[in-house]
Every structure is written in structure tokens, then in C-alpha cells.
Amino acid sequence: MSPMTTHTAVTEAAQRLASAAAQRLPCAPVRDLIGSTDIDAAYRVQSRNITAALTGGRHRVGRKIGLTSPAVQQQLGVDQPDFGVLLDDMDCTGQDRIGIDRLLQPRIEAEIAFVLRSDIPGRITADQARGAVERVHAAFEIVDSRVADWNISLADTVADNASSGLFVLGDAVPVGEVPDLAAVTMTMSADGEHVSSGRGADCLGSPWEALAWLANTSLSYGSPLRAGEVILSGALGPMVAVEAGFTYSAAITGVGTVLVSFSGRSA
Numbered sequence: 001m002s003p004m005t006t007h008t009a010v011t012e013a014a015q016r017l018a019s020a021a022a023q024r025l026p027c028a029p030v031r032d033l034i035g036s037t038d039i040d041a042a043y044r045v046q047s048r049n050i051t052a053a054l055t056g057g058r059h060r061v062g063r064k065i066g067l068t069s070p071a072v073q074q075q076l077g078v079d080q081p082d083f084g085v086l087l088d089d090m091d092c093t094g095q096d097r098i099g100i101d102r103l104l105q106p107r108i109e110a111e112i113a114f115v116l117r118s119d120i121p122g123r124i125t126a127d128q129a130r131g132a133v134e135r136v137h138a139a140f141e142i143v144d145s146r147v148a149d150w151n152i153s154l155a156d157t158v159a160d161n162a163s164s165g166l167f168v169l170g171d172a173v174p175v176g177e178v179p180d181l182a183a184v185t186m187t188m189s190a191d192g193e194h195v196s197s198g199r200g201a202d203c204l205g206s207p208w209e210a211l212a213w214l215a216n217t218s219l220s221y222g223s224p225l226r227a228g229e230v231i232l233s234g235a236l237g238p239m240v241a242v243e244a245g246f247t248y249s250a251a252i253t254g255v256g257t258v259l260v261s262f263s264g265r266s267a
Helices: 003-023 039-055 070-076 126-132 154-159 207-220
Strands: 060-066 082-087 107-116 133-143 166-174 185-190 193-199 230-235 247-252 256-261
Touching (some): 003 039, 003 154, 039 082, 039 154, 060 207, 082 154, 082 207, 107 166, 107 185, 107 207, 107 247, 126 133, 126 207, 133 230, 133 247, 133 256, 166 230, 207 230
Parallel strands (some): 060 230
Antiparallel strands (some): 060 082, 107 230, 166 256, 247 256
16 A cells, blocks of 8 residues: 555544534545554544544543454454554443433443543553552443444454443542452443443453553653553453443442443433
């Protein structure tokens, strides 16, 4: 693929995904434009649409790590993590009910979220990651895809801002009181029925490992993590399709609970 073709393909892929989001209509995958293995091109697509969002008045509040759980990787047919950007209007913490019509093909996953106390300007290890964190939350990520039927390769989901949708922060504990995050367990229910479970070790071995991976990978793309950012560290168990009108709750041992409800679909 020539540099000119690459630039054109990135532009067309970004426009396809942006149009799908604006029109509320899922689109075809973008791997026909950028290929299914050119991850650098996929991140350029992501960056182009994030830059447009920031120019339009939205604000970056954090990052998300995707595809950390073997169960989720198996669900989507991929074999490595990715990351996306969290914007201010994705934060639904404290909302009584989320409008389901804000989303196209939502799925929900329970995870550990970190709030950073300091910038991470250089490479770190998982052991060093704790020093950059202020507190740890139980959290929900409501993932979504602009690609029809979740028919995605790794490049498709990276380009689509790692299939980001919305997020909700629940109970928090100060970093000094955090248990061994590799050993925590998660259980999630939908309207009181158990739908997913997992362990901290299912997230790249530990959510601390996931945070270190994100810090180092973001740095390699010229965008280090910053103080105050929310970091969604990745699913602790299989993601679940969101049902209109349902309430979802999750408990993470030693950290706490998180709850979110969705409206019914409009006529």
C-alpha cells in the first residue's frame, strides 16, 4: 500500500465510521480499506476521529483497554489487546438510567477502573503502576460497535476507538486499600439473573499488568497517560448483550459494586 493510498484509506475509513455514528446506522467493516492487520493504520483512523471530536468541543477524560480477557478475545476472534480514548460525554456515572437509543449494538462488561494521581511520562512495570494511581473503582464499560453485526477484525475495532461506547464508575477504594487485583472475583447479573463472572487474573494476568501495557503502548504512540484520567482496564469476564429496560449489577471482591439501568427503546 503506497503512502498516498494509505492516507486515502485512513481518511475514507474514518469517514465511514464517523458517518455510522452520526446517522445511528452501523456500517460495513473498514478492513477493506486499511486491511485487517495494519494496526498502525487503524490507530491513525481512531486518532483522526478523536481529533475531530475534540475539535468539536468534547474533552478527553481517559483511556480504555480492550480485549484483555481471553473470553472476550474468543468472543470477537482476536488475539491481542487494544486501546481507545474516553471522552467526557461517555461518562454516565450517577445517571439513574441510560437511554438505550444512544447506542447501536451495546454490550456490557464489568472491570476495574483506575483514576490516576500523576502523569506516566515513561515506561513502567506493573509493580510501578500502583504509584501512579489514586483510587480503584468497580466499573462497567458499555461497549458498542459502529460496524454492523460486530463483524470486526482487530483493525476494525481499533479504528472504531476500540469499540468504545459509555462507562459507569461504581464503588471506589483508595489505592492503599486495594486487594490483590489478580485474585479478585467478579460476578455480574442482569435483572437479578447471573450472566457473567471472572477473575482479576483474566485481565492480562492482573489489571496492574493491563495498566502498564496501556501506559507503555500509549507512550509509543506519543500520547502518555495523564493525572486525573480514568483508565478502564479491561473485562474480567465475558461481555453480555445489553437488553433495553434491564438493570445490570456487578460485584468485585474487595473493591465494591457498580449498577446501571437502561431505558426501553423509543417507538
